[in-house]
Amino acid sequence: MHSGTVLISGASIAGPALARWLGRNGFDVTVVEKAGSPRPGGQAVDFKGATHRRVLDQMGVYDAVAARQTAKTDWRIVDESDRVQAVIPGEFIGGDLEILRGDLSDVIRGVASEGVEYVFDDEIVGLRERGDGVEAAFARRGTERFDLVIGADGVHSAVRRLGFGPEKELVQPLGYWYAVASGTAAADGLQTHLPSGRGVAFGYNVPGRLALVGGQKSPNLFVFSSTGEGYDRHDRSTQLRLVEEAFRGLGWRVGAMLDACADAPDFYLDALARTRMSTFTRGRLALVGDAGYANTLGGFGTGLAIVGAYVLAGELAGARGDHEAAFQAYDRRMRSLTKIARTGNAGPFLAPASPGRIRTRNWSFTNRLMYRTMQAMTDRFATDERIPRYPLR
Ligand SMILES: Cc1cc2nc3c(=O)[nH]c(=O)nc-3n(C[C@H](O)[C@H](O)[C@H](O)COP(=O)(O)OP(=O)(O)OC[C@H]3O[C@@H](n4cnc5c(N)ncnc54)[C@H](O)[C@@H]3O)c2cc1C
Numbered sequence: 001m002h003s004g005t006v007l008i009s010g011a012s013i014a015g016p017a018l019a020r021w022l023g024r025n026g027f028d029v030t031v032v033e034k035a036g037s038p039r040p041g042g043q044a045v046d047f048k049g050a051t052h053r054r055v056l057d058q059m060g061v062y063d064a065v066a067a068r069q070t071a072k073t074d075w076r077i078v079d080e081s082d083r084v085q086a087v088i089p090g091e092f093i094g095g096d097l098e099i100l101r102g103d104l105s106d107v108i109r110g111v112a113s114e115g116v117e118y119v120f121d122d123e124i125v126g127l128r129e130r131g132d133g134v135e136a137a138f139a140r141r142g143t144e145r146f147d148l149v150i151g152a153d154g155v156h157s158a159v160r161r162l163g164f165g166p167e168k169e170l171v172q173p174l175g176y177w178y179a180v181a182s183g184t185a186a187a188d189g190l191q192t193h194l195p196s197g198r199g200v201a202f203g204y205n206v207p208g209r210l211a212l213v214g215g216q217k218s219p220n221l222f223v224f225s226s227t228g229e230g231y232d233r234h235d236r237s238t239q240l241r242l243v244e245e246a247f248r249g250l251g252w253r254v255g256a257m258l259d260a261c262a263d264a265p266d267f268y269l270d271a272l273a274r275t276r277m278s279t280f281t282r283g284r285l286a287l288v289g290d291a292g293y294a295n296t297l298g299g300f301g302t303g304l305a306i307v308g309a310y311v312l313a314g315e316l317a318g319a320r321g322d323h324e325a326a327f328q329a330y331d332r333r334m335r336s337l338t339k340i341a342r343t344g345n346a347g348p349f350l351a352p353a354s355p356g357r358i359r360t361r362n363w364s365f366t367n368r369l370m371y372r373t374m375q376a377m378t379d380r381f382a383t384d385e386r387i388p389r390y391p392l393r
Contacts, residue, residue, distance in 0.1 A: 014289025176347025183260030314390025
């Protein structure tokens with residue numbers, strides 16, 4: 001049965017997940033990705049709780065994801081002499097199942113081939129809705145018509161900008177920034193792998209700032225509060241300056257970490273942000289994953305991307321061509337699950353604003369009851385038993 005043509009922008013997590021479901025359930029799917037090829041590695045992302053597990057199981061990828069999961073990595077929060085102040089367990093940081101983003105994308109693309117065409121090194125530059133479809137103009141391959149267009153192209157989504165409104169109105173920065181860079185020099189002399197196979201990352205906090213070396217998220221991770229003054233998304237030098245200004249002179253291993261940023265080809269900086277969407281759909285367009293819900297560094301983005309793709313595909317497949325009904329149901333169902341993305345901000349947890357708040361955050365990991373409560377809360381945020389089990393192939 002042919003159910004229609006769908007263009008998906010973005011081939012990281014949400015895009016391939018949606019393509020896998022739609023391709024196997026009667027849709028002709030094209031996935032367009034700006035990058036020239038699939039990007040390997042990347043930071044570790046994770047899954048938590050019953051809903052994530054159920055969706056991965058039904059997708060047929062749970063075992064493959066488990067086989068490629070990373071070792072659990074504890075975060076040791078240390079003082080300037082590397083003396084341990086607190087340990088944030090790997091289970092809290094990495095959920096039930098943690099995997100590098102590039103590996104996860106590989107696994108999902110591996111099962112998504114039926115009815116799906118991947119186009120790398122191209123992007124949508126214009127969208128025009130006509131009564132019975134959407135004309136998408138590409139940077140390289142001209143203009144084509146699709147029944148539906150889905151933005152799975154991340155926090156800086158082009159589909160959202162072209163179809164829903166400007167980023168500055170729909171994405172709200174949260175006052176915190178993060179930067180990542182490869183390079184191991186800053187972790188010299190630290191034991192980042194235990195004989196048991198567990199990893200260890202080392203974090204140094206001063207008010208409003210966290211510098212972390214040796215972790216799965218990135219060998220060098222910075223989180224800091226800032227207004228972002230002078231930041232230009234397309235100018236690396238303004239980005240390096242922002243990190244320099246926040247961290248220069250802090251001592252510990254920060255000097256070597258900053259040197260790593262200056263040298264690293266993969267240095268990346270962005271604001272922690274959330275979207276301000278009243279709906280994730282408009283006409284024949286929809287958003288899934290970070291493009292719709294954002295949640296940078298909140299620890300829920302990947303699970304939301306996977307569940308969102310499942311719900312959208314389930315509703316579209318069940319609606320027999322009535323995309324309006326499917327989009328309404330998708331919007332309704334994702335409202336409660338994305339609450340964490342609309343309200344959470346990982347900045348104050350990772351980089352508490354005062355010495356007292358740093359101590360309180362550290363204390364919560366030495367108190368068993370408090371820790372168990374926090375763990376249970378994260379599972380609850382990630383789980384929604386009202387998500388139906390769709391009869392999808
Ligand atoms: C340092 C760090 C740590 C993280 N840790 C966790 C974690 O522990 N747990 C967790 O659940 N999540 C974590 N996340 C978040 C997680 O990475 C995202 O939530 C998840 O990747 C969302 O997937 P996505 O497919 O929606 O978007 P993305 O992974 O952002 O992918 C968007 C894709 O679209 C492509 N693209 C962009 N623009 C265009 C365009 N114009 N045209 C075509 N393609 C385009 C991009 O190249 C990319 O491939 C972390 C993120 C970071 C940065």
